């Protein structure tokens with residue numbers, strides 16, 4: 216063999232060896248500014264490498280040459296953050312609406328929501344099946360965590376519940392939920408007795424199951440926190456924590472002399488900031504978080520001023536789901552001027568508790584209550600409205616982002632997989648055209664969504680929305 220040929224062969228072998236040394240990955244996202252939500256910091260010149268549904272490395276841009284990505288996406292001037300979580304959504308409205316509920320899944324993805332927490336409806340088996348299909352990559356949609364059917368007392372107004380009539384029945388109900396492999400336990404307060412409610416919290420905690428709930432009027436808030444309540448769903452329940460009269464008001468509810476609404480009104484009248492702060496400190500110490508769902512409360516509170524019937528987003532909502540909106544609209548229309556004024560006052564005061572809760576160390580988790588029944592509370596879009604309200608009522612953009620990125624996974628003990636852009640974490644990412652730490656409105660300026668490693672650029676997101684619109688319009 217001639218020396219030149221030998222040299223060429225050696226060079227070829229070396230080049231081959233170098234290529235083989237390169238680490239094969241699926242996607243490289245390079246030249247973006249990374250947002251670390253937990254610390255509120257930005258880092259430029261970073262490349263994020265994805266393989267399958269996982270972030271396999273985060274390196275300096277110059278290190279990209281060590282990798283062999285199948286797809287390289289260059290993102291100068293863009294911001295990269297973890298996908299958003301909406302931790303309070305619903306699917307429901309009866310079996311006839313299964314398809315319409317299914318059409319909500321791409322709406323979440325198209326708005327950068329890569330995870331939802333389903334807080335119970337009347338389609339538990341369907342939602343559990345979707346959870347699996349999405350996890351298996353057979354259905355496009357956000358990762359789902361679900362409560363399965365919620366716990367209630369006998370004959371509640373809500374469908375799709377497990378009826379628990381006494382503390383003695385709690386164990387069996389939790390066995391049923393564990394057999395379904397639910398992600399947490401949802402408890403509402405329509406007909407459940409105070410003793411059963413508290414027993415459910417205690418037994419769930421003993422089994423290592425997390426709980427989220429409404430608050431029965433006959434239970435002092437502190438007792439629920441101490442029994443292990445994981446999250447208070449809907450911030451308005453916390454108004455009772457702000458009055459020195461709580462014990463007395465609870466007694467009157469037990470005696471049947473006051474309704475929940477009246478307790479809220481009296482709580483407003485006797486509001487005391489020091490009492491509120493003390494209660495929130497206790498709440499934080501017990502490890503109870505809050506999912507404020509302010510956006511949904513605001514919509515209902517201001518139905519007298521804002522009709523929503525011309526909302527552009529309605530084109531994405533099926534007619535059956537739209538029909539479920541009528542319930543709250545009709546109820547609100549029956550309110551006289553005093554009741555309307557009270558609706559506004561209750562919303563404003565609830566919202567104003569946000570900075571106090573944050574200052575006293577309570578974990579605030581973003582959730583919207585979007586889904587059936589909750590009028591004009593639009594899946595996907597509502598989460599952006601919710602965190603914008605958080606900032607309007609006194610949180611920083613960083614705190615608002617934490618509520619939608621970090622605090623949800625923390626509640627479910629999933630921070631090993633979610634909450635930041637780091638090696639080993641889920642390839643659920645959002646590429647934004649503007650800096651969300653500077654302006655929370657930037658979360659709406661979505662350039663790209665990565666869900667389970669799958670890249671959806673703007674054109675693909677727009678197609679998703681258009682597909683949904685056409686299905687709703689019956690064009691297909």
Ligand SMILES: [Zn+2]
Nearest residue numbers: 303305334584
């Ligand atoms: Zn809800």
